[in-house]
Amino acid sequence: MNPFAEAWRLLTSGDLYVREVVLRSLAISGSALALATVIAVPIGVAVALGRFRLRLPVIVLLNTGLALPPVVVGLAVYLLLSRSGPLGALQLLYSPAAMVAAQVVLAGPYIAAVTLAAVDAVPSDVRLQARGLGATRLRAVALHVREARWSLVAAVAAGFGAIVSEVGAAMIVGGNILGRTRVMTTTIVLETRRGNFGVAIALGTVLLVLALAVNLTLLALAGWGRRDSPRRGSRRPITS
Amino acid sequence: MAERGARSPTLVFALVLALAGVSMGACGPGAGIDRTLRIGSTTSMYDTGLLDALVPDFEAERPGVQVEVFAVGSGEALALGRRGDVDLVLVHSPTAEERFVAEGHGRDRRTFARNDFVLAGPASDPADVRGLGIVEAFRRIAETGARFVSRGDDSGTHVRERGIWEAAQRAPEWSGYEEVGQGMSAALLIASERDAYVLTDRATLVSLAGDLTLVPLVEDDPMLENLYSVIEVVDAANPEDARAFAEWLLTPETLERLGRFGVERFGAPLFRPVEPPSTGP
Numbered sequence: 001m002n003p004f005a006e007a008w009r010l011l012t013s014g015d016l017y018v019r020e021v022v023l024r025s026l027a028i029s030g031s032a033l034a035l036a037t038v039i040a041v042p043i044g045v046a047v048a049l050g051r052f053r054l055r056l057p058v059i060v061l062l063n064t065g066l067a068l069p070p071v072v073v074g075l076a077v078y079l080l081l082s083r084s085g086p087l088g089a090l091q092l093l094y095s096p097a098a099m100v101a102a103q104v105v106l107a108g109p110y111i112a113a114v115t116l117a118a119v120d121a122v123p124s125d126v127r128l129q130a131r132g133l134g135a136t137r138l139r140a141v142a143l144h145v146r147e148a149r150w151s152l153v154a155a156v157a158a159g160f161g162a163i164v165s166e167v168g169a170a171m172i173v174g175g176n177i178l179g180r181t182r183v184m185t186t187t188i189v190l191e192t193r194r195g196n197f198g199v200a201i202a203l204g205t206v207l208l209v210l211a212l213a214v215n216l217t218l219l220a221l222a223g224w225g226r227r228d229s230p231r232r233g234s235r236r237p238i239t240s
Numbered sequence: 241m242a243e244r245g246a247r248s249p250t251l252v253f254a255l256v257l258a259l260a261g262v263s264m265g266a267c268g269p270g271a272g273i274d275r276t277l278r279i280g281s282t283t284s285m286y287d288t289g290l291l292d293a294l295v296p297d298f299e300a301e302r303p304g305v306q307v308e309v310f311a312v313g314s315g316e317a318l319a320l321g322r323r324g325d326v327d328l329v330l331v332h333s334p335t336a337e338e339r340f341v342a343e344g345h346g347r348d349r350r351t352f353a354r355n356d357f358v359l360a361g362p363a364s365d366p367a368d369v370r371g372l373g374i375v376e377a378f379r380r381i382a383e384t385g386a387r388f389v390s391r392g393d394d395s396g397t398h399v400r401e402r403g404i405w406e407a408a409q410r411a412p413e414w415s416g417y418e419e420v421g422q423g424m425s426a427a428l429l430i431a432s433e434r435d436a437y438v439l440t441d442r443a444t445l446v447s448l449a450g451d452l453t454l455v456p457l458v459e460d461d462p463m464l465e466n467l468y469s470v471i472e473v474v475d476a477a478n479p480e481d482a483r484a485f486a487e488w489l490l491t492p493e494t495l496e497r498l499g500r501f502g503v504e505r506f507g508a509p510l511f512r513p514v515e516p517p518s519t520g521p
Contacts, residue, residue, distance in 0.1 A: 083433055083453070093433050175430045178392060178419040190421040193312060194394060195319045 006198025007205060018202050025183040028096055029164040032103030037156050040108045044115025045145055049127075062116060065109020070162075074169025077102040081173065094175035099183070102169040107159035114158070118151030119144065154221045161214035165207055275305045277481040280317030280326035282333075282396055283423035285468065287311065288447040288510050290501050291330075297497075298488055305481045313423060315394025321345055324475035327482040332441070332468045333396035346471035352489055353468040353498060353511040357400060359458035360428070360445055361437035369437075374461040375408045382410035387436035391427050392419025396466075401439045404463060428452055441466055443510035446502065468511070 001009070010018050047058055079085050081093040081101075092098045122144055130140040145152075167185035174181035176190060184203045191199040285291055286309060295307045310320065314331035321329045322345050329346070331337055340346045359369065359377055367386040369377035381388055382405075390412065391398040405412050418436065420427050424444040431438035432452040445456065458464075470489055472482045488494055495513035502510035 091433075094430055175426075176421050177430070178421065180418065182421070190393070193316050194421075195316070195323075 001198070003197035003201050007201035010198060010202040011205065015202075018199065018206075020179070021182055021184055021187045021203065022206055024096070024181075025164055025185075028099050028183060029103060029160060032100045032163055033107055033156065033160050035100065036104045036107040036111055036159060039104070040110075040112035041115050041152065044112040045119050045141065047112075048116045048119035049141060049144070059116065062109055062113045066113050068106070068109065070106055070166045071168030071172070073105050074102055074172035077105065077169065077173050093173065094177060094181060096174075096181055098173040099170055099181060102173050103163040103166070106166065106169065107163050110162065111155050111159050114155035115148075115152055118148040118155070121151075122147040150221045154218050157214050157217045157221070161211055164210060273304060273306045275478055275481055277305050277307045277328065277478050277485060278310065278326040279307060279328045279330060279485070280310050280312060280320040281330040282314045282317065282468070283311050283425065284332070284397075284441045284444045285311070285330050287423065287425045288443045288502065290443075290498070290511065293501060294489075294494065294497065297494075298485060301488065302481065302484055305478075307485075311423065313391070313393050313395030313398075315396075315398070318345075321471070321473040321475075324473065324477065327473055327476035327478045328485055329471050329473065330468065331396055331471070332466055333399045334467060334469070336394075336396075336399060337469055337471060340471065345474055347474055348483075348486065349469050349471045350486060350490055351467050351469045351514050352495065353513055355442050355466050355468075355511050356459065357397065357439055357464040357466050358442050358445055358456045359437060359464075360431070360440050360452075360454040361457045362435040362453065363455050364435070365457060367437070370457045372458060374404055374458050374463050377458045378404050378408040379410055381437055382408065382412065382414070385414045385416050387416040387418065387434055388412065389427055389431035389434065389436040389438045390417065390419045391424070392421045393423075395424075397424060397439060397441060400463075400466070404439070407463065428454065443502070446506045446508065446510060449506070467514070 009015075044062075047055060047062070077098060078093065080087050081090065081098055082088055083091070083093070092101070124144075126147055127140045127144045130143050131137070135143070165185060167189060170176075170181075170183055171186050171189070174183065174186065176182050176186040182190075184207055188200045188203050188207075191197070191203075279291075281291060291309050291311075295309065299305060299307060310317070310326060312320070314329075314333035314336065317326065317329045317331050318333070318336055318340050320326040321340065329340075337346070337349055341349050359374060361367075361369070367377075367381045367384040369380050372380070390401060416436070418430075418434070420430055422430075424440060425448060427438055428440055428444060428448055429451065430436075432454050435453070437457075438454065442456075442459075445452075445454070470486045472479065472486055476482050495515070498511055499509055499513045502508065
């Protein structure tokens with residue numbers, strides 16, 4: 001059977017191996033994304049709106065995080081978690097938790113940096129007007145951040161696209177263990193090398209569809225972002 | 241097109257093309273090299289550094305050829321040979337090798353070296369297998385459900401491991417059995433991290449000794465004999481250099497070097513040459 005037909009068969013029949021690997025990828029990257037978002041968004045907001053002495057160096061640091069080569073992050077996490085490393089006692093290496101940790105480090109700075117840029121781009125009138133009307137500091141900040149919400153969602157979506165398709169760090173800290181840490185990208189490497197092109201193509205297709213979905217989401221969100229922009233049309237009064 | 245002096249788009253385009261041409265030229269073989277010999281090899285021959293030690297000697301004796309080694313494991317090396325993606329294979333999976341030759345993909349299989357497999361594991365030896373025969377050891381590991389790391393990649397080591405499970409009449413299916421789908425060094429590092437048992441060739445185990453917490457627990461069993469063979473690929477792109485390499489490998493001088501490899505660094509030879517050179521079916 002030619003590999004494309006084999007791939008189609010695997011996908012449509014819900015092959016157990018393929019299904020398990022896809023679900024694990026989504027679980028690991030989904031958890032990492034949730035964790036990264038919870039940590040990174042408040043940091044991005046705080047740095048965007050805060051005024052403190054180290055603000056500029058912190059911004060530079062976050063932007064450098066955008067350029068971190070994923071495989072280097074994998075190496076760093078490996079050295080941290082290995083038994084001869086500082087966190088070795090936790091015995092986390094070659095576990096899904098280790099992969100989540102690496103992906104949080106990958107997605108976190110990205111989400112924080114984009115949050116920072118998006119929140120910074122919102123005119124301060126929103127915040128100041130709210131304060132003028134009697135809102136608390138927290139409420140005013142919330143309203144300010146709300147103006148940038150589509151950019152934030154876009155950042156999270158892009159972060160997901162990046163970590164679910166990463167292979168170097170996933171291989172190094174995960175170990176590609178069948179039934180435990182084998183994800184879509186590492187499986188494609190293994191099965192391609194073994195000559196099982198059907199499986200590789202099936203998983204590659206899933207990844208492509210995911211990438212397409214992420215990009216379509218980004219496109220749609222960009223459209224919504226423009227519609228909601230305070231620069232278009234008249235200012236909307238703050239009603240909520 | 242608007243003239244923009246020294247920064248004209250045409251000039252920039254020409255420069256980029258020239259750069260691309262130069263870098264593509266740099267990617268090709270260097271001066272005096274007009275042939276490439278592609279060898280698919282088991283990871284143990286490569287990870288130990290043996291091929292890195294031997295290949296330059298072959299290239300010196302046979303000018304004009306550049307050797308490229310793909311250290312991928314026996315299963316994949318034979319698959320590469322089937323597709324004609326390599327010219328020669330160095331493998332240690334006798335049953336698969338015989339099938340490879342019988343199906344017409346390879347010729348002149350020559351066994352040139354041996355060493356042995358070893359069951360390594362944590363010093364604490366939770367399944368208490370130290371000193372047992374290998375089949376009995378595997379049985380006990382299965383029964384206690386101890387952690388066991390498998391290559392899981394159809395390599396020579398993996399095939400031997402599967403053979404021992406069959407002999408022990410135990411299917412490796414408990415939650416502690418972990419297939420990693422990677423080479424021998426990677427599997428050893430993972431087993432060391434996770435305090436697991438692992439079947440390994442002695443050479444790779446010795447070459448990694450300082451980095452592992454594993455110790456040899458079962459050795460010297462007849463089922464642990466490990467034979468390395470070289471097979472020329474029928475569909476090779478470069479059959480002449482493949483044959484030259486195979487013949488060079490079997491010369492007394494090369495075999496003697498092979499037998500001395502590792503003594504300086506590890507205190508013991510990692511591979512023993514087969515004497516006299518034997519030719520398979």
